[in-house]
Amino acid sequence: MDIISIQPVSILITIANIIILYLILRHFLLKPVNAVLEKRKALLEEEKNRAEQINEEANEYKKQYEAKVAELKANEKETMAESARKAAKEYDRILLDATTRADEIIADANKKAEMDAKNRQAEKDRELADIVAEAAKKIAAASSNAQVDRSLYDEFLNKAGEDDLE
Amino acid sequence: MNLREKLIEELGVKTLFKIGPVAITESVVNTWVLLAIVAVVCLLLTRNLKVENPGKRQLFVETLVEWLQNVTKGMLGEHAIGYAGYIITVMVFIAISDLSAILETQVAEGYTFMKPPTKDLNVTIALALASIVIVETACIFKKGFGGYLKSKTQPIAIITPINILEIAIRPLSLCMRLFGNIFGGFIIMELLKCLVPFAIPIPFSFYFDVFDGLIQAYVFVFLTSIYIGEAVE
Numbered sequence: 001m002d003i004i005s006i007q008p009v010s011i012l013i014t015i016a017n018i019i020i021l022y023l024i025l026r027h028f029l030l031k032p033v034n035a036v037l038e039k040r041k042a043l044l045e046e047e048k049n050r051a052e053q054i055n056e057e058a059n060e061y062k063k064q065y066e067a068k069v070a071e072l073k074a075n076e077k078e079t080m081a082e083s084a085r086k087a088a089k090e091y092d093r094i095l096l097d098a099t100t101r102a103d104e105i106i107a108d109a110n111k112k113a114e115m116d117a118k119n120r121q122a123e124k125d126r127e128l129a130d131i132v133a134e135a136a137k138k139i140a141a142a143s144s145n146a147q148v149d150r151s152l153y154d155e156f157l158n159k160a161g162e163d164d165l166e
Numbered sequence: 167m168n169l170r171e172k173l174i175e176e177l178g179v180k181t182l183f184k185i186g187p188v189a190i191t192e193s194v195v196n197t198w199v200l201l202a203i204v205a206v207v208c209l210l211l212t213r214n215l216k217v218e219n220p221g222k223r224q225l226f227v228e229t230l231v232e233w234l235q236n237v238t239k240g241m242l243g244e245h246a247i248g249y250a251g252y253i254i255t256v257m258v259f260i261a262i263s264d265l266s267a268i269l270e271t272q273v274a275e276g277y278t279f280m281k282p283p284t285k286d287l288n289v290t291i292a293l294a295l296a297s298i299v300i301v302e303t304a305c306i307f308k309k310g311f312g313g314y315l316k317s318k319t320q321p322i323a324i325i326t327p328i329n330i331l332e333i334a335i336r337p338l339s340l341c342m343r344l345f346g347n348i349f350g351g352f353i354i355m356e357l358l359k360c361l362v363p364f365a366i367p368i369p370f371s372f373y374f375d376v377f378d379g380l381i382q383a384y385v386f387v388f389l390t391s392i393y394i395g396e397a398v399e
Contacts, residue, residue, distance in 0.1 A: 003177045007288050009188050010179075014283075014292030017197045022255040028208035030251065033231040036215045036224075039229060043217060 009159050167392065169360055173362070176356045177349075181287045193286035196279070200262050234258075241391035244307075246398045251377070252300055253394075256293060257387045260284060264348060264379025267355070268371060284348040292343035297390040305397035317397075336393060339387060344345075347382050351375070 127143050181189040211227040220228065238253040268278040273279045283289045306314045318329040351374030358367045 003179075004287050005179065006291065007189065007191065010191050010194055010286070010288035011295065013188075013190075013194050015296055017194070017201060018255060018292065018296055020199055021204065021259050024205045024208060025255055025258060026251060028256070029227070030231060032212040032215055033228055035268045036217055036220075037228065037232070039217045042253065049338075054214045056244055056331060062349060076193060146375060 128160065131156060168274055172360060173330065173353070173356055176281075177285075177353065179288070182281055191286065191288070192281060193283040193289055196266065196281060197263070197283045197289070199342070200266055202281070204262060205260070238387070238391065241388055241395075243395045244303065244390070244393045249300065249304060249391075250392050253387050256297065256390065257383050260293065260344065260383035261380055263289070264382060266289060267352070267375040267379070282348055282352065282375075284344055284379075285352045286381075287345050287349075290341045290345040291337075292379070293344065293386070294307075294337035294395070296339060296388075297393070298337040301336070301393040301397050302396050307396040336389075340389060344382050344386055345379060351378050 068078055140153060180192050182192050182195055183190050183339060208267060232253050234257070235250060238250040239247055242249055253346070263282050263284040267285075268279045270282075271279050286294075290370055301312070305317060309317055320329075321325045340352040355367060355371060355374055358370055
């Protein structure tokens with residue numbers, strides 16, 4: 001038995017074995033595993049595309065939402081301005097009404113006070129007339145002397161003074 | 167049987183049987199056994215592969231395949247990616263052949279299961295021949311026959327004889343490096359087993375059978391990849 005011998009048949013069989021191993025690895029290992037890896041890659045690509053599409057849709061919705069919010073904000077400003085205008089108008093109207101009414105009330109009150117003063121003056125005049133009439137009556141009815149005249153005169157003055165105080 | 171006879175007995179390549187005039191050596195039989203094991207392992211590993219929710223087994227095989235493909239593609243370069251399948255095959259062939267020495271057991275008189283097939287010079291010659299045929303064929307496919315002949319005169323015409331010699335030197339160096347390393351390791355291991363059969367050979371086996379075996383597989387495919395890469399540049 002030789003330790004080292006070259007046998008062409010063994011070399012050829014080994015080359016055949018290498019080819020067989022290549023086929024085994026290709027069909028039983030590399031091909032199925034690569035097929036799964038490719039499928040997974042395609043799946044991931046699909047998922048990525050879908051996610052991108054959803055992202056785009058979300059961005060579109062976001063843009064729409066932002067446009068709507070901006071529109072609402074603009075409307076809100078306009079509405080607020082309109083409301084402020086209306087409120088100011090209403091305020092002016094109410095103020096004008098109130099001023100007018102207050103003026104009217106003041107005018108009425110002044111008129112009433114004037115009338116009351118007139119009435120009181122008239123009452124006083126009447127009472128004075130009554131006192132004068134009564135005094136005249138008493139003078140006419142009683143004997144007249146200086147003492148009586150003086151007492152009547154004092155009574156008249158007292159009554160007139162009480163009325164003024166009242 | 168003295169040590170010398172025992173060593174010669176272990177180192178020799180026996181013819182186990184003949185099919186007509188064709189002598190089948192033990193390295194060929196061991197290679198067939200290894201191919202059968204590889205086929206069964208591949209079938210088991212790639213059974214019920216799922217695109218979603220892969221199991222631990224599938225993750226392992228996917229990682230292994232991706233690593234093998236990335237390593238070979240990295241060595242070959244982008245122009246020679248088409249030869250990744252061959253490089254993976256040679257890497258696996260040499261790796262399993264070298265690692266098979268761990269399983270070495272004498273199962274019958276005259277037959278030891280598993281002597282590493284790469285210990286047989288004929289196996290390493292076959293690997294080197296296959297590699298160099300691939301390298302030269304790759305060059306012819308890429309550049310055409312005229313371009314191939316012209317490439318032998320590059321970069322200057324004066325080195326044409328050296329380029330032609332390289333056709334023989336490259337496979338010879340590939341073949342002898344692998345054979346020398348595995349054969350040398352095998353001799354050391356057999357000597358150790360003869361002298362100290364218990365415990366001591368284990369760490370040496372890890373170095374010569376596992377570490378050196380895998381390093382040789384890597385060196386062989388690395389050099390072959392460089393040759394292919396140069397050929398298709």
